[in-house]
Amino acid sequence: MTSSRTSFEYYDLQEGEARLVDIAPGKYSDQIQCTLSHTTFLPDVQYECLSYVWGPLGQGSAQHSIICDGFSFPVSLNLFSALFCLRYEDRPRVMWIDQICINQRNLAERTSQVLQMGNIYRSAQQVLLFAGxxxxxxxxxxxxxxxxxxxxxxxxxxxxxxxxxxxxxxxxxxxxxxxxxxxxxxxxxxxxxxxxxxxxxxxxxxxxxxxxxxKIRILFxxxxxxxxxxxxxxxxxxxxxxxxxxxxxxxxxxxxxxxxxxxxxxxxxxxxxxxxxFPESPSLRLLALLVITRRFEVTDPRDKIYGILSLATDSAYLDITPDYIKSIRDVYMNVARRLIQCMKSLDVLKHVETLKYDDSLPSWVPDWRSIRMELFGDDVITGTHFYNATRGMAPQLVEPTEPSKLGLRGVMLDVITTITSGPVEDGGQRSDGAVAAGHELWWIRAKTAIGPTYKPTGEDLSMALGRTRIADRRDDVQKFGGKKNDPIEVEEDEVRYYYFRSLGVIIQNQILYRNLITTENGFMGLVPLTAQEGDIIYLVPGCDTPLTLRRLNNNEFHFVGQCYVHGIMYGEAFPDDVSLEDIVLV
Known part of the structure; x- marks a missing residue:
């Protein structure tokens, strides 16, 4: 093919096509030279994929450039290093490398190629993971x-x-x-x-x-x-x-x-x-993958979604496709709404973080850039739900007046009246001393407000507190050498100490990012650190844990987070004939 090009330019891809890069042989000290070709990934096409970290792109200097189709082509320093490690001395090597094979400046092409990523990696003879x-x-x-x-x-x-x-x-x-x-x-x-x-x-x-x-190998x-x-x-x-x-x-x-x-x-x-x-595993659904990969890093925040979309077994059903023209806010909102509508569940609300990375997001939309979570009772690996506060009732969605709002129906349970307190350090954590001091003050108020017996269950108050502190996860007690039905009580002087006997790890897991509360009607529970006295606890069909909401006006609320309320987590406060009211989360 003849060309009048004076610098590197991509030839447009046709529908269903992708590019492969043919890396010319050379000794380690030789300059990297390669050529691009188009392919439709037929079964007989032989190639490998490179998995690596991009890193910052070079500025056209020799040490950050390769020769592609006869022209200088800038690459990141990390890719530059990888190419020297994987190039053969005696024969060419055919690869798919996103930084070279995708025209990154063409958003439409970038979107279409991301849609093919699953097929590209499945079809490769092997993937080479460059360690650095x-x-x-x-x-x-x-x-x-x-x-x-x-x-x-x-x-x-x-x-x-x-x-x-x-x-x-x-x-x-x-x-x-x-x-x-x-x-x-x-x-x-x-x-x-x-x-x-x-x-x-x-x-x-x-x-x-x-x-x-x-097949995958790590390249050093x-x-x-x-x-x-x-x-x-x-x-x-x-x-x-x-x-x-x-x-x-x-x-x-x-x-x-x-x-x-x-x-x-x-x-x-x-x-x-x-x-x-186990390709049908619950852990391969989009929401589970978002939770599992929440700590992983991206350059473009939209790739928190798009980077796992080819792996998600329900991506076609959810009808979520990459679109780099959409804003981060719109991408995250759309994903949250699609998960609610298609899965007929409000599970996504349980993954909203207390401290948002971006306040412009609606309160009910998880910000997947934030790694802080206060998840109660779910195992995303097995798809197990440990609670059933709304007795398995499906969500009742109400058409919102604006795209950024979520309309639901639910029933008010109670209002928070007392809450533990203590200085919150940077990152949302508190020192053990601050936690202990806050719990001691709360315990004095709780005993006065509730009395010696926890009326919702008829238990002694210290027993109810012990079970609340571990969110009643008595199954976890067995993992630490105890028995599921062992009494879980708190002695009078133990309220001054944060770690309680062999239950310390479980207690720490449950209350590290949560506060203890009591309510107007004598309930006890755990809520996110940002909850306040006067916040309202609602039972909302579609979510198996209660939700903490903050009223903004008549029926609009700020979503604070999910919570644990002792004695109602298995539907005890949610009768079949319950009367629901409209709730709008903003």
Whole structure:
């Protein structure tokens, strides 16, 4: 094809087409050269995909540029490094790389290509996940993972000589002495933690890229790669599962090799496992994926949605399509409304954060950029709901007068009269001392307001408080060595202390971002930190937990968040003949 171009230009794609980049062979020090071609991804098209972190684009300088179709083409420094690592010396390599294969300045093309992302990654021979610019720590981590998997991974999964129990229960000192496993503070594990903290594991886009790939390998440097899947003893998944198995033991002398660095890798492994073995899993629906990936990062906030859309099993039913012309506000509002309308559920309201990243969003719309959540009683992995305050009644939607409003029907339960208090630190957290002081003052008021017996259930007040503090999640007590039906009482002097016996972790999980309240009619419960005295608790069909609302005028409300109210979480206060009123959330 002849051309009068003097600089690089994209040729327009036809409907259903995408581009592939053919990377010319060369030695490591040679300049990267490539050519673009169009394809419709027929079954016989052979190519690989690159998964990586973009990073900032270069300004046309030589070190940030490659030659594409004979012209200088700017790329990010991270992609520049990746290309040197994956290029062959003796033969070309055909890849799909979004930064090169999509005209990023053409919003219409960008939208159409995002729609094809699922097919692009499914059809590739393999996906290469670039870990980041090679360095001594990264390479050391890769070599150790290979060695570790080969030495301990096979034994862990085959449980040879009861290895699994030994591995889980031994202290780090015992494993060092008997199996020569490095101690957590040794350099080897520091390198692994450095690897797991790399941005490549925290990208929203990586979730579907990993989950949908036929085969995936982690690329560290030329010639150093690791298989992702656990069908090989030295794979990343085998390593991760083996190491994380120890984290379920909370003994003080037990020791963990990896801590919070595991959050992202665990989500990636779960998504891939569910996609391959249980494609109808509730965890692959859009709302569940939004929750699972909430901590993951994006450059464009709209990609919190679009970056997982190809993986979501209900995306076609929800009829949500990428549109980069829409504002972030409109994208988030549309997703929330579609989830409510199509799923016939108000579950999305339970994922509205207390402290919004963007106040321009309506109060009932989750801001998926914020990682703060106060979720009660749901397990998005299994789709389990632990409460049923409205007895399974479907939502009754009312046509709103404006697109930014949500019209519902519900019934008022009560008004908040007392609430725990304490200074809130940056990020919405409070010190243990502030929590304890606030609880002590509230406890004095609660005893006066309610009396010795909690009338909704007939329990002793201290028992009701104990159950409220863990949101009545007595099933969780068993995980910490207790029994589900053990008494959960609070002694008189214990109200001064934040962590209560073996229930401490459960209590912390429930009240870290919540306040204790009492109501006009003597109920006790947990509400978001932003709740205030005078806020109203409503039971709204379609949501299995009560909702805390703040009246703005006659029937318009600001949505504060979901709450727990002891004694009514299983429909006790929601009779069949209940009379509902119109509610408008703004």
């Amino acid at each position: 610019s090679p360095g001594p720590q990264m390479i050391a981590a890769a070599l150790f993972i290979n060695l570790f998997g080969g030495t301990y991974g096979a034994a862990f999964f085959s449980d040879r000589e009861n290895f699994k129990n030994v591995w889980k229960k031994s202290t780090v000192s015992q494993l060092k002495e008997h199996l020569d496993v490095p101690l957590p503070e040794e350099e080897t594990w520091k390198c692994v933690r450095h690897l797991l903290n790399q941005p490549c594991f925290r990208r929203t886009w990586i979730v579907q890229e990993v989950a949908l790939a036929q 440097s030329p010639g150093i790669e690791i298989d992702w899947d656990e069908d090989k003893a030295s794979s990343f998944t085998t390593f991760f599962i083996t190491v994380s198995a120890r984290n379920h033991n909370s003994g003080t002398d037990h020791g963990h090799y990896i801590g919070r660095e595991m959050i992202y890798s665990r989500a990636l492994i779960l998504a891939r496992s569910q996609t391959r073995t």
